[in-house]
Amino acid sequence: MAAGRAANVEGCALARDCLLVVIGSSGYDLDLIHAGKRLAEALDAVWTVVDVQTSSLGFMPDRDRARRLEILRIAASLGAETVALHGASLAATIADYARLRQATKILVGSPTQLGWLALSQYARLAALKRLSPGIEVIAVAPGFASTHAPSPTLRAPRHRRAEHLRRRARQYLSAIAVTAVCTAIAFPLSGHVDLINIVMIYTLGAAIAGLLLGRGPSALTAVTNILAFDYFFVPPIFSLEVLDPNYLVTFTAMLVVALIIANLMIAVRERTEAAAAREHHTAALYAITRDLAIARDVEAMVTTAVRQIGEVLRAHAQLLMCDEDGRIIASQIPIVRSARPAADMNVADWVAVKRLRAGMGTRQFPAEQATYLPLQGSHATIGVLVVERADASEAMLPEQQRLLEAMADQLALALERARLAELAHAAHLAAERATMRNTLLASISHDLRTPLSAIAGAGSIVAQNDFALDIHRRVTLGRLIEDKARDMSDLLTNVLELVRLESGAEVLNRDWHSLSDLVGLAIARHESRLSGWEVSTDVPGDLPLLSVDSNLMVQMLSNLLENAIKYTPPGTRIHISAQHYEGVIRLVVEDTGPGLGVDVPERLFEKFTRGRLEGDIGGVGLGLAICRAVSRLHGGEIRATTSPMGGARFEIAVPHDEEPSPIESPLSVA
């Protein structure tokens, strides 16, 4: 969206006119907006409706907040961008904003009434013209039809109007009550204190009214205060007559002071409220940023963002994801979908392709109930955020619009980050796979040829009639052939297993297995070859079942056993043990052999790395690579260290999440 705004500004500067329509300074904002729309269409201009809230001391007519929002909503639905500004002076604020947006024309309401209000309006107009050199300031007079009668669309729903009226009535009653209280306090004091102090009490009351009530009620308090003061305290008492003309000065001063205080109080209150709202928005933005940073995958991000947007804006939000080409994925189930009617897919498609905002509050498809925001990635739209207010008649405030955009930006950034990370990971995997394939081919061709030549040689000797082979030699050759063939078979198994593992995590075929069973299977695989070694196990029977791929776990243990057979002399002790500690199963295979024989044991787990490089021990260095792949696939890790028994020690830590609950436990039926 930042990019979209930048494009707008640029458009203003280069070719198109940029029109600011200032509302709030006259009683016929609607006419102004229509005039603005006509002018913008005629000039093909970008137009923005600006609502300025000033805190000047002039006692302006108390503009109805609901009415203002309605007007902004209408403006948005006509295709205007809407902005709310706060400033001390109307003219200066608008002039600043116009410069910022490089506006070419400013539309304001022309002064209509006579009197000091009109005077101030003229003064404001003159100031605006003075402050915005080079910008055309156009004063628009009201159309006849709608000068005083607001258009029907302006009418708020009946129940809300009724409630509003009740609230106003209560405020005015409170205003009168303030005067009553002041009088009640002051009356017993009359005769004991100076009249000037009575005046002070009334002024204090006016200040409190300003603090608590709106502009109208405060003004009422100012007037009733004077009337009460006149009636109860100014001689002749209990009469509105004034004998001493000096009091007229007192009355005027009281009125002016009360009005100024009330206005100041209201301004301060409004600023505080605005600051609170801004703080609320900042907090919301901070929360979403923080949650997005924590979220680990796209789904979590989207869920977080959609929930927060919904909460903060009291809206129904959903995200339509796009594919790599920035087109909405057609047959997707939106990750988070509310019960509201689905988004218009045509509009969403348009937004995804054009990368522009659309829907309510924008220039495109303004009749839509929802607002459509594109989440812009660096080279394509990542998704389209569809936001619909819970109460459709409630317009989105400009600051809420900005908050929404900021949150959408955050979400887009987070999603882009996730997507880039995914791409980088995929690229890394691809590169690693390519390297591996080359090395694999080289190593395998070498390691398959070596046993093959032994087999072929031995076979040819057995097959030849000339050799007089005694039974002992024939058996030796036969064993050699069998062993070498078995080595090749093991190598092949490892290669195939590794290729399968490299293809991703979906290959896991998990089921519940007891560790002692798996250890037993691995030992059984090498039973015949292990006869020269002393194998002991310490796998407690009460270990919890593990949800693992039995094939892979057995392959891993079998590789470790095979390593022990290969790299330790016969007679070495091999010990397999397991422990369960704080949700982690620790499986250890250690021996009393000569140890690892390398400085950096971690390197042993890399593909095609072998502890000792002499050629008499077969293998391509895939065994431990598979062990690491298997333990990682199960969410664990494998480490190589030196065993307290003196030799090598391989420790596999596999997390164990959930205690399986068998349908009938052996204890319950025992």
Add this chain to the structure above:
Amino acid sequence: MTVGMHLALVVEDDCAVQKVLRMMLEANGFRVVIADSCARGERDARSQRPDVSIVDLGLPDLDGIELIKSIRTWSPMPIIVLSARTAEAQRLGAFEAGADDYVLKPFSAPELVARVRASLRRHVRGEEPTGVLEFSDLAIDLTRRVVQLRVGGEVRLTPLEHRILETLARNRDRVVTHSQLMKEVWGPNRADTRSLRVFITTLRKKLERDPTRPKHIVTEPGVGYRLVVDSQGDDATGDIRSSD
């Protein structure tokens, strides 16, 4: 092995393996018929009435599984699968089709011969053990639900343990698949391999000398379990004393 010479049907299309199998079986006192396709295997099985079949799965005309299914429709003869397919699902498929055993290529000759002999013995002996199953180090009394250890006295079995053991004993030396076992013990629709594993673990604790390296209740990875009554080639330790 005392009653004449057994006839073995080998269904295998690779010449080298055919030669090895023929040599191996003949050296161990079998007569051998070799078929190189499913169709010929089926024909020879019907015409020659072999005592045991050794079937490869990857055959030129049909999958060996089909041959096993077809033979099972008319003959209970032992069928041993000899295949290079390692995936658990494929092994399971073979057992479910009716195979008695599964030997992985590359195979070792003594092991294959031992498996063939075991399957023949089982076939001759028939089903339904009702008496006492005796091993070298323990005896299982299936009627009294008691295991008598040579060292350490009597161990009682819970009803469920007994049902598992009984199922395994009825199919002794044969693989009983997980689903078969669970159906027999818990009834249909109670598929939870976790409880099965727990029970097997407790059973092993009661029966085996070293539960980590079981000699009696052997795991067939990914497929099921097998109660090994015969130690290889040693007939004396695994007999059933029938009570009737």
